[in-house]
Amino acid sequence: MLALLLLSGCGRKATVHHLSVVPEPVFLVEKESFFTLPSNPKVSMVNLGQNSATVKYIMRSLRHSHMHPRLVAVSRESDIELQLYDTLNSELGDEGYLLEVRGNGIRLSANTEIGLFYAYQTLLQILPVDVTRVPYSSIALPECTILDYPRFPWRGVHVNLSGHPMSVKSIRKLTDVMAHYKMNRLCIDGGVWNEDTSCWMIDSSFSYRREEMEELLSYAATMGVTLVWDSLPMACASLHEGLDSARVGWEVVMSPSEYWDFDRYQADSRYQPQASEGVVTLGRAYEFDPVPLGTNTHLASMIAGGQCRLLTDCVDSDPQVEYMLLPRMLAVSECLWSPRDQKDWNRFRRKTEVQKDRLESMGFRYCEGSFTPLFSARRVDDHTMNITISTEVPNTYIFYTTDLSTPTRQSNIYLGPVNLSRGTHIKLLPVYKGEVRDSVYEFVIK
Numbered sequence: 001m002l003a004l005l006l007l008s009g010c011g012r013k014a015t016v017h018h019l020s021v022v023p024e025p026v027f028l029v030e031k032e033s034f035f036t037l038p039s040n041p042k043v044s045m046v047n048l049g050q051n052s053a054t055v056k057y058i059m060r061s062l063r064h065s066h067m068h069p070r071l072v073a074v075s076r077e078s079d080i081e082l083q084l085y086d087t088l089n090s091e092l093g094d095e096g097y098l099l100e101v102r103g104n105g106i107r108l109s110a111n112t113e114i115g116l117f118y119a120y121q122t123l124l125q126i127l128p129v130d131v132t133r134v135p136y137s138s139i140a141l142p143e144c145t146i147l148d149y150p151r152f153p154w155r156g157v158h159v160n161l162s163g164h165p166m167s168v169k170s171i172r173k174l175t176d177v178m179a180h181y182k183m184n185r186l187c188i189d190g191g192v193w194n195e196d197t198s199c200w201m202i203d204s205s206f207s208y209r210r211e212e213m214e215e216l217l218s219y220a221a222t223m224g225v226t227l228v229w230d231s232l233p234m235a236c237a238s239l240h241e242g243l244d245s246a247r248v249g250w251e252v253v254m255s256p257s258e259y260w261d262f263d264r265y266q267a268d269s270r271y272q273p274q275a276s277e278g279v280v281t282l283g284r285a286y287e288f289d290p291v292p293l294g295t296n297t298h299l300a301s302m303i304a305g306g307q308c309r310l311l312t313d314c315v316d317s318d319p320q321v322e323y324m325l326l327p328r329m330l331a332v333s334e335c336l337w338s339p340r341d342q343k344d345w346n347r348f349r350r351k352t353e354v355q356k357d358r359l360e361s362m363g364f365r366y367c368e369g370s371f372t373p374l375f376s377a378r379r380v381d382d383h384t385m386n387i388t389i390s391t392e393v394p395n396t397y398i399f400y401t402t403d404l405s406t407p408t409r410q411s412n413i414y415l416g417p418v419n420l421s422r423g424t425h426i427k428l429l430p431v432y433k434g435e436v437r438d439s440v441y442e443f444v445i446k
Contacts, residue, residue, distance in 0.1 A: 011039060011066070011135035014128045016142060020354040021125050022181055022330050023337035024347070025148040034140040035101050037079060040068040044078035047086065053222055054113040055082065058120050065127065066135035082116055083109040095184075096149025099123060101141050114224050121180050122146060129358040152290060154253055155336040156185030156307030157329060159321070163190075163312035165202040168212050170318035172219055177326070177364055179223035181333040185307060186220060187228040200229065252299075254306035259288035260332060262324050263311040267370035268438050273323070274314045281370040282352065283392050285331035286345055308332045319365040326359060326366035327352050350394055369393040371430035371438040377445060380419055385445050388417045391430055396437075399429045406440060420445050 019030055041062065048055060050071055062069040075081050088111055092098070097110040097119035108119035126141060128134070157178060159166070166174070175186060191202040199207040208216075213229065220227040228240040240246045262285075264278040290306045310324055330352060334343060352369075359366050370392045377385040389398050398414040399407045407429040420426065424445040430438045 011137040013138050013140070014136045015140040016126060016128065019126050019142065019144060020351045021122055021146070022348075022351050022355055023334035024342045024344075024351075025122070025146045026339055026342065027145070027147040029145050031143040033103060033143045035103055035105065035143060037106070037139045037141060039066070039135070039137050040070065041079035042072045042077060043069050043080045043082065044072050044075045046075060046081065046083040048082055048084050048113075048116075052113060054116050054120075057117070057222065058082065061120070061124070065124075065131045079105050081105060081107045083107060084113070084116065085109060085111055091147075092149050095153075095182075096147075097122070099144075099146040099148075101126075101144045103143060106141075117179075117224050118148070118182055121182065122148065124180070125358070129354060130361045133361050150182065150337045151339055152303070152305030152336045154185055154305030154307070155183045155333065156187055156253065156305065157183060157325065157332075158187040158189075158255065158307050158309040160309070160311045161188060161190035161202055164315040164317070164321070165190075165206040166318050166321060168208070168216060170321065171216055173364075174321070174325075175216075175220045175223045175225045175227070177322075177359070177362070178225055178329070180362075181330055182337050183329070183333055184224055185226050185228060187307065189230050190312070191230075193230075252303050254288075254290040254303060255309055256288055257309075259285055260306070260308040261311075262308050262328055263314060266324075266328060266367050268372055271371075271438060272367075273320060275324070276311070276314055279370075280328065281372075281392055282328055282331055282349070283345065283370070285328045286335065286343070286348060288335060289340060290336065291340075305336050306332070322365045323367055326364055327356060327369070328367075330355060349392060353394055368432065368437065371396055371432060373398060373428045373430060373441050375428075375441075375443055383422055384419050385422060386417050387420050387426070387445065389414050389428065393432060395432070397431045399431060401427050409436075422446060 015034070019028065021028065043059070045055060059069055072078050092111055092115060094112050095114055095118060097108065097115040099119045099122055100107045106123065108116055108123065110116045110119055127139060128136065178186060191200045194201045194207070197207070198210040200213060201207045217227050226240070259280065261280060263276040264280045265272050265275045266279070266281055269275070285308070290303055291300045308329060310321065312321065315321055315324065331348070334348060356366060372391065374390045374392070376388045380386050391398070399409055399411040400414055401407045401411050402420065402424050404425055407427050409431060411429070422445050426443050426445065428441045429436065
């Protein structure tokens with residue numbers, strides 16, 4: 001007890017001022033008042049046993065976040081309450097949840113354990129981004145109410161391993177980050193089952209043993225992820241349980257190559273590792289909606305969700321798999337979980353900057369994003385255009401010249417829309433965190 005008291009007094013204090021949750025919840029309201037979560041939180045349960053998989057996971061995760069949780073029997077004495085409803089909440093369904101931060105504690109409520117699991121993933125996202133690396137003595141969280149549930153049941157990542165087989169450890173790590181962003185299907189192919197050796201053969205030099213596959217299936221299930229080996233064509237969604245293809249449901253899983261093929265470059269190829277031809281930026285991935293406007297009701301009812309796809313032909317390491325998926329997978333997550341009218345590109349790109357810090361703290365490799373200037377012009381009069389410049393990544397500085405010279409960090413800096421004469425030749429240099437991150441771009445104002 002003395003050691004626990006000493007530990008609880010150590011570390012820094014933190015205050016979270018703004019919530020940044022991906023995917024965007026169905027409903028989120030934030031107040032100006034706070035609840036202070038101690039480093040030794042008391043955890044209680046309603047309609048949930050302390051030996052349940054979800055409770056064990058949450059207690060492990062809190063300890064991994066440098067906290068010292070302990071279970072208590074009385075809810076009113078707890079800092080965090082985990083509750084399964086007595087009566088089904090039809091609005092939340094199987095995967096939805098209610099997260100409430102009040103002045104006297106945090107309550108996570110759901111119909112099912114997977115709902116509670118997702119509620120806890122959201123709670124993790126409202127803690128400081130470095131909570132797994134820095135021991136905080138207390139964390140002040142804004143009081144808030146978050147009600148959330150998915151738009152689609154199938155939220156997937158499809159990885160073909162024929163080019164680069166991933167280690168078992170890296171596949172486990174991939175399921176971790178998928179679960180954190182509420183993705184629930186990991187489809188893996190690129191090999192063949194060898195009955196003689198009881199192995200999944202990727203090539204002559206690499207295979208997964210049956211016991212490794214069974215362990216991965218089991219681990220993924222604890223993270224709310226269904227691991228599907230030898231995924232079926234994208235025209236249909238397979239309900240795979242176990243090691244075989246199982247039965248097929250006639251539901252469409254959307255996986256459009258021009259938006260969600262992640263073996264393509266995600267920024268200027270001159271500044272990126274080798275990838276397949278074509279560019280799919282974070283913004284491009286965020287544009288797609290699984291139910292395009294105008295889709296007839298019957299077809300819309302058949303769309304189970306979607307998944308991004310990564311062929312590993314140009315991949316040479318497990319960290320590069322992460323790099324190719326992140327942060328673009330976050331765009332897919334929000335497209336598949338959040339209501340269509342809750343999507344907002346400018347808000348999402350700001351949230352992604354916060355999530356990059358979180359990913360780094362979690363030990364994931366990711367792409368900074370595309371720094372190619374996004375250029376638009378609006379007519380002012382017959383001789384003048386109003387020019388707006390932005391990039392996919394917030395806080396990117398754009399230096400520019402209009403005298404045909406090459407821009408440097410000593411050139412004019414773009415601070416907002418500017419009027420330029422037609423015929424002006426403008427050159428742009430993107431700089432991020434003090435470093436040149438892309439080529440010089442040139443436009444002629446017409």
